[in-house]
Amino acid sequence: MSNKKKKKNNMKKKKDVPIEAFKDMSAEYGDKAWNILEHAIRRIYNHNARNILSFKELYRNARNFHGFGEKLYSGLVATITSQLKEMATSVADTQKSSFLKELNRKWNDHRKALRMIRDIIMHADRTYNSMTKTPVYELGLNLWRENVIYSNQIRTRFLNMLLGLICKDYAEEVVNKKLIRKITNMLMDLGPSVYVQEFENPFLQLPAEFYRAESQKFIECCDCGDYLKKAEMRLNEVIDRVSHFWDPSTQKKITIVVEKEMIENHMIRLILMENSGLVNMIGDDKYEDLSRMYNLFRRVTGGLSQIREVITSYIRDYSKQLVTDPERLKNPVEFVQRLLDEKDKFSRIINLAFSNDxxxxxxxxxxxxxxxxxNPRSPEYISLFLNDKLQNGLKGISEDVVEITLNKVMFLFRYLQEKxxxxxxxxxxLAKRLLSGKTVSDxxxxxxxxxxxTECGYEFTAKLEGMLTDMKTSLHPMKSFYASHPELGDADGATLTVQVLTTGSWPTQSSVTCNIPTEMVVLCEKFLLYYLSNHTDRKLSWQTNMGTADLKAxxxxxxxxxxxxSTYQMCVLMLFNNADRLSYKEIEQATEIPASDLKMCLQSLALVKGKDVLRKEPMNNYVSEIDAFFVNDKFSSKLYKVKIGSVVAETEPEPEKLKTQERVEEERRPQIxxxxxxxxKSRKKLEHNNLVAEVTKQLQSRFLANPTEVKKQIESLIERVFLERDNSDRKLYRYLA
Incomplete structure (x- = not known):
C-alpha cells in the first residue's frame, strides 16, 4: 500500500498546471497586458526581475496577444531599443581603461535579458513572428548592433581600442587576451559580416604593415637560413594568436598576409642570397635549412617552382662544366662516379628536405x-664504369651493396638515348672480363x-646471356679432353684451357692472326681434332687476341x-727463350701480331714500372719500329704471381670510335x-610525321631514331614495294600487302 501511495503522489507532483485558452482581447485589455510585459522587460534589463509577476503570468499575458501581434512586436522593438540606447550611453561614458570591459559586461546583460524575453513570449515568437518578423533573439542581436556597436559614440572608439590592444600584443606588451577573445566572439555572434567589417578588414592591415617592416629589417641583417627561421617562428605565432584572439576563420586570411610579407615578397632575394642562398645550402648539405625553405615556400604561389627552377639550372650548369672539361673526361670511371654522387646528393635532398616531392x-x-x-661518349663511359666495378671494384663487398651500386648505374642507363x-x-x-677470368662474380x-x-627486353640481352652460357658449357669439353688425353696432365708441361664461343654472341674478329709458340701449337691441334671429332658440324677459329696465359719465368x-x-704477351715473351735480344721488326715478323696491338703489348712489358720484365733501347716512353728488346734479368717483385696487364686506351680511340658508330648505324637500319x-601493317595508311613519331617511340628503348634516317628507310621500303605514296597526298603512305 505504501509503495502505491508514493507512486500516486509523484504523479501529482508532475502534473502540468493548465493555462487558459485563447480569448479575444479588446484594445483596452491589450494595452493593459502590454504594460505588464513592458514593465517586466525593463525590470529584467535593470537587474530587478525578482518582484515582477511570475513567469506563468507573464507567459499567459504574452500568449493572449492573439490578434495583436503587431502591437507586441513594435512594442518589443521600442522597449529593447530604449534600453540599448541607455546601455550605449553608459558604455560611452566609461573611462578608457574600462571601456571594453564595460562593453563586454553590457553585452552579457543584453544576452541574458534576451533569453528571458524569448522564453516569456515564446508562443508569439513561434506563431506570429516566425511567419512575418525576425525571431526575438535574432532581433535583439540586430538591435544591439545598430544601437550599440554602430553607435556614433562607440563605433570608432571601440575599433581603435581593440586594435590598440592587438598592437600592444605585437609589441610583446601584456594584454588581456581573454577580453579580446570575448569581444571578437561578440562580433561573430552579431554575424560574420559584422566581424569582417568591424574588425577583420581593418585588423588585417596591422599585420601587413608590421610584418612588412619586420621582414625588411630581418632580410637586411640576416643570412637566408636565419631569415627562414624567423619567418617560420612568426607563422607559428600567428597560429597561436588566432587561437587566443580571433575566430578560426581569420587564421587563413592572416596567414596569407604573413606569408606574402615574410616569404612571397622576398623569394627571389632569399634564393639568390650571396653566400647563404639555395645554391650554398645545396653545396653545404644544409638539409634543415633546405627543408625549412621547402615548407615555407610551398605556402605561397610559385614558391616551389622557383626552387625547382634554380635546382634544375644548378644541375645542368654542373653537368655542362663536367662535360666540357677535358681533364674530367679523361677518366670515364671518375666521370660516371661524379654523376652518381651528384644524383645521390640530390636524391637525399629530395628525400630528407623536400618530403620526397x-x-x-x-x-x-x-x-x-x-x-x-x-656527353656523346656516355654509353661507352657507363660500360667502362661497369667494367671497372665488375672487374675489381666490387670485390669483397656484400651482395646488397653490389645490388645498390648496379641499381645506381641503371638509373643513368635508363635515360641513355643510344642504348x-x-x-x-x-x-x-664483358668478353674481356669473362675470358680473362677477371669478373667479380657470375x-x-x-x-x-x-x-x-627488364629495361630493354630479351633481344637486348640475348647475346650477353649467350656469352655467359658459353663460359659455363665450355667446362665440360675441357674435362672430357683431358680425360681422353691423360698424358697432358703433367703439371710441369704446357696446359691448355679453351672457351668455345658461339659465333654471333661474342665480339670476335675473324681476321686477327697470330703465330702461337710451337709448344702451344701441338696442344691446340690435339684439342681441335678432339672437338671436331665430337662435333662434326662445327668449325673452330682461334681468337688469339682474347686469350690469357700463365708463364713460369x-x-x-x-x-x-x-x-x-695476354696471349699476345705470351707469344712475345716465349721468343726470348731462344734469343737474348730481338728488334721490333724481328718480333713483329715472328709473331705476326697486328702493329697497333704489338706496340701496346711491348709497352706493357717494357715501360710499366714494376711490371717491366723486358727492357728496350733506346730507353724512352714510347715504342717505335727501331727499338730493340731484351729480358730484364734484374726484374723483381714482392709477389710470386705477377699480373701484367695490357696497356690499352681507357677509352676507344677516335678511329675505332667512328668504326663502332658506323657498325651501330648499319645495325639500326634493319631495325628502323x-x-x-x-x-x-597494323595502320594500313599513315601520314609522314605520325609515322616518324611512332617509329621513334617504338625504338626509344634501344636508341633515339634520327628522323632523317627514318625518312631514308621509308624511301627504301617504297623502292622495294613495301609502301607507296598516296596519289593525292604525297605525305600519306599506304601499306602494300
Missing amino acids: KLFQKDLYSSFEFIINL DVFEKYYKKH DAERSLIAKLK TFENGQKHELNV QASIVRIM
Whole structure:
C-alpha cells in the first residue's frame, strides 16, 4: 500500500498546471497586458526581475496577444531599443581603461535579458513572428548592433581600442587576451559580416604593415637560413594568436598576409642570397635549412617552382662544366662516379628536405637525362664504369651493396638515348672480363644482365646471356679432353684451357692472326681434332687476341715468378727463350701480331714500372719500329704471381670510335625498317610525321631514331614495294600487302 501511495503522489507532483485558452482581447485589455510585459522587460534589463509577476503570468499575458501581434512586436522593438540606447550611453561614458570591459559586461546583460524575453513570449515568437518578423533573439542581436556597436559614440572608439590592444600584443606588451577573445566572439555572434567589417578588414592591415617592416629589417641583417627561421617562428605565432584572439576563420586570411610579407615578397632575394642562398645550402648539405625553405615556400604561389627552377639550372650548369672539361673526361670511371654522387646528393635532398616531392623527382630525372646525353661518349663511359666495378671494384663487398651500386648505374642507363651503342661496348668489355677470368662474380654479371633485360627486353640481352652460357658449357669439353688425353696432365708441361664461343654472341674478329709458340701449337691441334671429332658440324677459329696465359719465368739469381699475361704477351715473351735480344721488326715478323696491338703489348712489358720484365733501347716512353728488346734479368717483385696487364686506351680511340658508330648505324637500319613495316601493317595508311613519331617511340628503348634516317628507310621500303605514296597526298603512305 505504501509503495502505491508514493507512486500516486509523484504523479501529482508532475502534473502540468493548465493555462487558459485563447480569448479575444479588446484594445483596452491589450494595452493593459502590454504594460505588464513592458514593465517586466525593463525590470529584467535593470537587474530587478525578482518582484515582477511570475513567469506563468507573464507567459499567459504574452500568449493572449492573439490578434495583436503587431502591437507586441513594435512594442518589443521600442522597449529593447530604449534600453540599448541607455546601455550605449553608459558604455560611452566609461573611462578608457574600462571601456571594453564595460562593453563586454553590457553585452552579457543584453544576452541574458534576451533569453528571458524569448522564453516569456515564446508562443508569439513561434506563431506570429516566425511567419512575418525576425525571431526575438535574432532581433535583439540586430538591435544591439545598430544601437550599440554602430553607435556614433562607440563605433570608432571601440575599433581603435581593440586594435590598440592587438598592437600592444605585437609589441610583446601584456594584454588581456581573454577580453579580446570575448569581444571578437561578440562580433561573430552579431554575424560574420559584422566581424569582417568591424574588425577583420581593418585588423588585417596591422599585420601587413608590421610584418612588412619586420621582414625588411630581418632580410637586411640576416643570412637566408636565419631569415627562414624567423619567418617560420612568426607563422607559428600567428597560429597561436588566432587561437587566443580571433575566430578560426581569420587564421587563413592572416596567414596569407604573413606569408606574402615574410616569404612571397622576398623569394627571389632569399634564393639568390650571396653566400647563404639555395645554391650554398645545396653545396653545404644544409638539409634543415633546405627543408625549412621547402615548407615555407610551398605556402605561397610559385614558391616551389622557383626552387625547382634554380635546382634544375644548378644541375645542368654542373653537368655542362663536367662535360666540357677535358681533364674530367679523361677518366670515364671518375666521370660516371661524379654523376652518381651528384644524383645521390640530390636524391637525399629530395628525400630528407623536400618530403620526397614527386615534382622534384621528375625534375631530377629530367636533368640527369639531359646530362647523360650531353656527353656523346656516355654509353661507352657507363660500360667502362661497369667494367671497372665488375672487374675489381666490387670485390669483397656484400651482395646488397653490389645490388645498390648496379641499381645506381641503371638509373643513368635508363635515360641513355643510344642504348644500342652501350650494348656494343658492354659486350666487348664483358668478353674481356669473362675470358680473362677477371669478373667479380657470375652472380653480379647475371644480376646486371637481368636488369638490362627488364629495361630493354630479351633481344637486348640475348647475346650477353649467350656469352655467359658459353663460359659455363665450355667446362665440360675441357674435362672430357683431358680425360681422353691423360698424358697432358703433367703439371710441369704446357696446359691448355679453351672457351668455345658461339659465333654471333661474342665480339670476335675473324681476321686477327697470330703465330702461337710451337709448344702451344701441338696442344691446340690435339684439342681441335678432339672437338671436331665430337662435333662434326662445327668449325673452330682461334681468337688469339682474347686469350690469357700463365708463364713460369726464372730471372737473375734464380728468382722465380709466375707471370699472368695476354696471349699476345705470351707469344712475345716465349721468343726470348731462344734469343737474348730481338728488334721490333724481328718480333713483329715472328709473331705476326697486328702493329697497333704489338706496340701496346711491348709497352706493357717494357715501360710499366714494376711490371717491366723486358727492357728496350733506346730507353724512352714510347715504342717505335727501331727499338730493340731484351729480358730484364734484374726484374723483381714482392709477389710470386705477377699480373701484367695490357696497356690499352681507357677509352676507344677516335678511329675505332667512328668504326663502332658506323657498325651501330648499319645495325639500326634493319631495325628502323622492321618498325616501319610493323606500324604500317597494323595502320594500313599513315601520314609522314605520325609515322616518324611512332617509329621513334617504338625504338626509344634501344636508341633515339634520327628522323632523317627514318625518312631514308621509308624511301627504301617504297623502292622495294613495301609502301607507296598516296596519289593525292604525297605525305600519306599506304601499306602494300
